[in-house]
Amino acid sequence: MNTTKHWPKRALILSRVLSRAFFSNTSTSASPSPTFPLKHVTRSNFDSALVELRSHVRAADFVAIDLEMTGVTSAPWRESFEFDRFDIRYLKVKDSAEKFAVVQFGVCPFRWDSLKQSFIAHPHNFFVFPRQEIPLDGPSNEFLCQTTSMDFLAKYQFDFNACIHEGVSYLSRGQEDEARRRLKSLYKEQLTNSSHNLRETMDVPLVRVADVLFTERMKKRLSEWRDELLQNRSRGPQDQGASNDLNQQFQTVFFKMRPALSLNGFTSHQLSLIRMVTRKHFKDLVYVRFNGESSSQELVVFTDSESDKDRLVEEVKNEHYRRAEMRIHAAVGFRHVIDLLSSENKLIVGHNCILDIAHIHSKFLGPLPLTAEEFVSCVNKYFPNIIDTKILLNADNILQQRMKKSSTSLSSAFSLLCPELAHGFKSKVQSSQPCVKVEVHVDEMRSPDWNSGAKHEAGYDAFMTGCVFAQVCSHLGIDFQLYSTSENLVQNEKLQKHMNLLYLSWINGDVIDLRTGSRTAEFLGSNILRKRFPRILYENIVLIWGFPSKLKPSVIRECICKTLGPTSVISIYRMDQTAVFVQFSKAELVSDFLILKESLERSDDAISVLHPLSQLLEGGNTRAASYETYKDICESPVSELLFADQAEAVGIKWKTKLLPSDVVESQEDNHFHLENALDHTPETVEKSKIRKTEDVVNDSSNKQLTCNEIIDTLLKVEKIRRTSNL
Amino acid sequence: MVALIPRRLFCTKISRNCHQHQLQWSVKQVTKSNFNDSLHDFHSHLSSSDFVAVSFQNTGSFSAAWHRVSSFDCPETAYLKARRAADRFQLLQFAVCPFTISGSKVTAHPYNFHLFPRDELNIGMPSYSFSCQTSYLTAMAQQGFDFNACIYDGISYLSRAQELVAKVRMGNPIAIHHVVKPTSTPPSVADTIFVERVKSRVKHWKKACADSSSRKTDGERLMEKYTSFDAVIGNGQFLGFFFLSDNILKFVYWLQMLGEFSDDLVALKIPTKGGGTQAVRVVLTSSKEDKSLFERELQNVEEEQNKKIRGFREVIDLISASQKPVVSHNSLNDFSVIHSKFIGPLPLNMDEFLCSLRLVFPHVFDVNHLMKEIGPLENVTNIPAAISYLKNRFFAPIDMEISHGALLNEGKIHGQTVLRICHLFAKLCSVLRITPGAIQSSDDNITSRLGGYAHSFKSCSVSSQESVDGRIRIWTKSPRKVGCKHLVFLWGFRDSLSAGMLKSLLQGSHDVFSEEFDVCLVDKSCAIVVFLQPNLSQAFLDIMSSEGISGSLRELVSEGLRAAGYETYKRACGLGYWEADLASALDKASATPDCFSQSGSETNPSEVYWCNDLMINLATCEV
Structure with missing residues (x-):
């Protein structure tokens, strides 16, 4: 999935298929390599796999990872x-x-x-599925599927059944803390009002004869x-088994070193009656509900004394607590x-x-922070050493040449x-x-x-990533003999x-x-082959956005150029069928455009209809x-398909957002004392510009002036047209 | 493509024995590979049957507790909730069962279609993405659902609305069959000149074509023409003419003029991306026979293409065209999904939805609603429960005869629900003494016997899956009808407060709570207070917003307690504030100026059956 992130999917699939065809051809000619599957981990073998993985990771020099989403x-x-x-x-x-x-x-x-002069890799492929294993508050567990991605996974034979039926679930740190907090408060509640509360609520009034x-x-x-037990005790415990009840519903067992009756085959109503009888009439008997691994068991336990009874109740409670903790x-599952x-x-x-x-971060640590800087510092805390092979491949000249301009996809x-x-x-092109x-x-x-050969299987992709890394290290002249420990x-x-350098966006x-959260536009003076x-x-x-859907970007460009001058627009970028970015040659043109649009919308006369805009x-x-x-719109958790709908869903009701006039207004009052401090700084320049535009805005509320303005621009257009015709 | 890729070694096969059904009927399973064959069978089964039952499996139904349709929802909010769910979640299988009831015998032909919204035409449709609720997927997994079969081999589809967009986007030429008569107004000079110019141009071109093609064999020419339209262009055998979309008149003349050459010319319309006709392409054929051959060829290409575009929707179209009554279990939910996936985007309000739906499916029966006729059912929430309820009370044996009996083998367990719906419907008909045979013979009978039941939507969605998560439990007392205006939403109280605790808190806080009232929690953050005395709700709302608030209520308000009437709740749904908890949605809605609730809602005060399932009657919708 890694490489699919920013690449046109169609092309990618094609290249994969071609390379796959290439593989199968060559591998038939070469000696067949032993193919056994990598280690698939699901619910059923997770615990044992985790134990093994623990020792492998401890011994490892590095660990390669890859995710499928x-x-x-x-x-x-x-x-x-690119915008x-x-x-x-x-x-x-x-x-x-x-x-x-x-x-x-x-x-992996x-x-x-060092004996074998080779790396030992242990590829693991974990199937993960966010099943809700324990009840938690908050919104129901829900996730999105992108149709093309699912189709892509299906093309590579991703096993959805294994994932959904058998995938390992997980809790994030936050969820785990929440679950523990709940358990603790529940436990405390039980401790404080156990004796008092239970008696009151549990008494079922006996109304029916039955x-x-x-x-x-x-x-x-x-x-x-009980009497039998007491007799037996005086005689000695030898023949207890013989006197076992014939009734299948009662079976004498031992519970925590005490004799007990296990209750089977009663309805829950009957059980609650038994519970009540036990409490009301037998001081030395305790009704216990014991939650086993799969099923729960109901027991009536005999206790020696009041203190023994308390001890038993305490023990059972602790047991319950322990089990809940387990x-x-x-x-927590896959988060282990x-x-x-992280810990290694x-x-x-x-x-x-x-x-x-x-x-x-979002699945296992906690909610993603609002800014990249916070995100980065948090990641760095948990994973102080991350290396991206794509960065490595693009940073090195010789590697670049060796890649022969081919893509740096995995x-x-x-x-x-x-x-x-x-x-x-062996490669025909013998490398040094x-x-x-x-x-x-x-x-x-x-x-x-x-x-x-199972591409786009996370375990295999992780293996490939690790191999590429090892190869690049050797290329960089790192001697593994010397650097045998991870540190x-x-x-x-x-x-x-x-x-610790990552591509925030590969596209540019x-x-x-x-480590620092700082961004490097391009890096380390390497010559990058792709276009900047x-x-x-x-x-x-x-x-x-929200313009008539038949308008092409070129028409939009024409509209604007007619109004603001032929060189005003540098480029137009189509976001989707409802929205475009327009890049102007000067920043002033942005406010000019917005003000013009605003005034055109307010005036309703013939001139505005004739206007090229x-x-x-x-x-x-x-x-x-x-x-x-x-940015505001991207921050929203909503994701409508079309940008225009998204903007509406975010709650944008205005038609034109004039540049910074509102900023100035809100800051006006408490700004004067900063004025001096900010003198001669770029901000002041910026601010004076803001002032100007604000004046224009205020003026434009006057309708007469607006019309004049429009006529001005129309004249300007005419002039441009004439000159360009000549 | 798939053949090139070696199968992964350990793709999980779903073990079929993991779930034992008490009834194991054989259902025809349909995927992409056998869709075309099955469609034919289905069509004949459909035309020989009286009813069609439908049921399907979704990837989810609500993202937060309050998003599910509950007893306190009025029809409008219930629809808005169903609409939201239909838009977000995805259908993965759709079971359809044409069936006939004769006496106590039901003849059923169940089909289970596996669906996946694959982007077959590479145009970003039918769906860019969809939501999944893990609990739904897990439940499906427990029933032995085969996700691999669904995603690898599911049938795709486009809704009717999407089909129109897709055709435009693909820009395939469309043959123009009938020439529009020109308008009665005499042609202007300019038009006449235009027509003459075009005429001579076409003549010229025909001549040139005849000259150049005489050097080629007929076979060659045919190949060039039919294999691809581009080849035709390349050979210069077409005449393109571009005209502005507003100049319809010229288009008409153009066609009229072509009529004169109709022996061997075929006109094709080339749509633009925007949707209008941008150009006409004229193709020259060698003879009259050649022309009809070419036209047939074009038609086949178009049909083939249409079939590919429609995909599974063909089934829906067949049902719709057959006009057979459709039987479902939870019709509001089901038909909002069907509308959203196969017809078009769901309208903003309920009435429009019902009108639009009625045009496609004129007769809809909801078995849940029919169940209501039998008795005020206390607790029949799902189909198996309903069947056993009927079994215990009535003697109505139903003999099910399944058409695919011979195909019975393991792995045919999916789509059983649809058969249970047939079964239940037949039982209900028998108990209610409706003779379904008569429905077919006379239309009057429908109105007289079933008229009361048809077109009713049960808005309360209670399926077995949803009842698992029973966080909202409202009223176990006897149901009563409560006007929406008697409900007040309360939020901003302490966390982990139970309804009882909240009620006792309120009881002493103010005089309005001295009369009888009820409290229930919608979710953790929000509760509903029901006033059983008139005007008290308004009085309470007035107090909450007044200065003179005092006593312990003042205390509560200062701690953050807030209240709003039903209108605010409706507004939250209408404006799409689907926050995770109702409290934040209501906060947002009460902050938004009241421009949404117009006179409509006041002239028509809605009532909810407090603690009762409510019906939405399609008959009230005027077309």
């Missing part, structure tokens, strides 16, 4: 655009991680074996049993793996893994850098470096040239400069540093605002 973007306009500002990009990642579910989690610990008769019989039966512990990775402080390796990390990197592993034969050997261990099976690998200076190479986009000035951008405003639903509004 039910989708990537919740609406087309939430896809990755995304840094904060918007994080909001998009956040939205994705919050809405979609993780269905597979690949974990790699350990250097109940009265039943109660009498039970009373008799219990007293017989249930919570079990419900995350806790393991191992180097985590992923491929283009910002979304993976965001999913880990599978192409794997087949190019690790041909022996990928295809089971030998391939790093990787031996795969799955349970008792081991193989030096393993290939399960040393982390400290390696050649890796240090790539450490925005990199975020997990010119720097985008976000203050020059206007967002327009009227084509854009047709239908009366065209809205416009500065780039900042896009």
Whole structure:
């Protein structure tokens, strides 16, 4: 899934299929590599797998991870655009991680074996499903599926049944704390008002004859049993088994070293009657409901004395508490793996893994924070060492050449850098470096040239990621003999400069540093082969939506150019069929445009109909605002399919959001004392500009002036047209 | 594509023995691979049957406790809730069963269609994404649902509305069959000139074509023409003419003029992305026979394409076209989903929805509603319970005859519900002494015997799955009818307060609570207070917003207690404030200026059957 995040899906699938075809051809000619599946982990084998994984991770030099999710973007306009500002990009990642579910989690610990001169990899493929194992408050467990992603997973034979039927569930840290808090308060409640409260609520009034008769019989039966016990005790406990009741409903057993009657085959009403009889008539008998692993058992237990009775009640309560705690512990489920990775402080390796990390944060640690900076500092606390192979591949010149301009997607990197592993034969193009050997261990099976071939299976993708990383390390000249422990690998200076850098967005190479939260636009002076986009000035951008759907971006451009000059628009970017970004050549044009639009909408005369912008405003639903509004809309948890609908759902009722006039108004009063301090700073310049536009806004409330303005622009248009015709 | 990829080694096969049904009927399972064959069988079964029962499996129904349709919902809010659920969640299987009742014998032909909203045409439809509730998926898994079969091999579909969009977006040429008569007004000079110009242009072009193609064999020409339209373009054998969409008149002349050459010319309309006709493409054929061949070819291509576009919706269209009465268990829920997935986006209000639905399905029976006729049922929430209820009280043996009996083998367990609906419906007919045979023969009979039951929607959704999560338990006392205006929503009280505790808190707080009233919790954050005396609710609301609030109520208010009438609740639903808890939704709604509730709601004061299921009668909707 990693590589699918920002790549056109169709092309990707094609390339995968082609490469798959390539594989199958070559592997038939080469000696068949032993194919055993990687370690699949579901509910049934989770506990044992976790124990093994624990030791593997402890011994590992690094751990590669990969996730498969039910989708990537919740609406087309939430896809990755080149017009995304840094904060918007994080909001998009956040939205994705919050809405979609993780269905597979690949974990592959790699350990250097100096005897074998090879890495030992243990690929694990966890099926994950957010089943609600214990009742929790809050909204019902719900997640989104993106149809294309599901289809994509299906094309790679993802096993949905294994996931939904048998997937390992989990609780986030927050959920676990909440569950424990609830349990504690429940326990405390029981302690404080047990004796008093229970008696009051439990007494069932005996109204029906049948109940009265039943109660009498039970009373008799219990007293017989008790008397028998007491007699036996005086005689000695030898022949207790022989005197066992014939009645199947009562069976004498031992409970916590005390004789007890196990009650079977009663209805819940009958049980409550027995409970009442026990409490009312027998001081030395205690009614106990004992929750076993699968079923619960009802018992009447004999106690020696009042203090023994109290002790028993206490014991049972503690037992209940322990069991509830164990249930919570079990419900934590897959998060134990995350806790393991975090506590072992191992180097985590992923491929283009910002979304993976965001999913880990939102599913297992806690809700994602509002800003990238907070997110990064939180991640850094739990996983101090993360390395992204996509960063590594793009940072190095020689590697770039070796990749021969092919994409840095995981599978192409794997087949190019690790041909022996990928295809089971030696690369024809002999590279200077030998391939790093990787031996795969799955349970008792081991193989030096393993290939399960199940692409887009998280466990296998994690394995590929780890292999690519090992190969890149060897390329960078890291001697695994020397750096055999994880700490040393982390400290390696050649890796240090790539450490904890992640692509916040691959589409225009925005990199975020997990240690500092700072962003590096492109990095480390490497020559990147792909095209760089010119720097985008976000203050020059206007967002327009809700215009007639037949308007093409080129027509919109024409409309605006007719009004604000032929060079006013640098570019138009279509977000979806209802919205565009317009990038102006100057920031002033943004406010000019917004003011003009606003005034056109307010005036209702013939001139405004003739205005070139009227084509854009047709239908009366065209809205416009500065780039900042896009952020507000992205922040919303709602995801409507079309941007125009989304804006409406977010509650935008205005047609035009004039730039900063409201900001000035709200700040006007308490701003004067800052005035001096801010003198000669860019902000003041900005502010004076704001003032000007505000004046214009105020003026434009005068209708006469508005018309004049419009005529002015019309004249301007005419002039432009004439000059361009000439 | 799939053939290239080796099957993963351990794809889970669903073990069928995990769930034992007391009744194991054989249901025909339909996926993408056998859809076309099954469709034919289905069609013939449908036309020979009297009724069609439907039931389906959704990926969820409500995101928060208060989003589910409850007894305090009036028809309008119930619809809004059903609408929201229908938009968010996805159908994964759809069981349809045409059946006939004759005496005590039911002849049923059950089909279970596996669906998946795959984007077959690569146009972002039928659905970009959908929500899943894990509890629903888990419940389906427990019933042995095969998710792999559904996602790998489910049938896709497009709604009627989506089909229109898709056709436009794909921009396939559409043959123009009948030429529109020109308007009666005499043509202007400009038009005449235009027509003459086009005429000569077409003549010219025909001649040129004849010259160039004489050098080719007929076979070659045919190939070029039929294999692809692009080839036709490339060969210069078409005449494209672009005109503005507003110039309809020219279009008409154009067609009229083409009529003169109708022997060997075929006109095709080329739609634009925006939806209008942008160009006409004219194709030259060699003879009259060739022309009809070409036209047939075009028609086949179009039909094939349409079939692909419609997918599973073909089944819905067949049911609709047959005009057979449709029987379902929870019709508001079911038909809002059917409307949203197969007809078009759900309208904003209930009346429009009912009108739109009536055009597609004129006769709808809700077995839940029919059950109401038998008695004020205290607790018949699901189909098995209803069947056993009837079994215990009435002697109405029903003999089920299933058409796919021969196909019985393991793995045919899905879609049993639809057969139980048939069974229940037949039983109900027998108990209510309705002779379903008569429905077919005379339309009057429908109105006289079943008229009262048809078109009724039961808005209270209570299926077995939902009753698992019984967080809201309202009233175990006798049901009573309560006007919406007697309900007051309360929120902002302490967490983990039970209804009883809240009630006792309120009891002493003010005089309005000295009379009889009731409290229930909607979710953790919000409660409903029901005043059984008239005007007290308004009095309470007035007190809550007045300055002179005093006593312990003042204390409660200062702690954050807030109150709002039913209108605010309706507004929250209408404005789509589907927050996780009702308290925040009401907070938002009461902050929004009251522009939503118009006179309509006041002239028509709604009532809810407090603690009773409510009916929404389609008959009140005027078309």
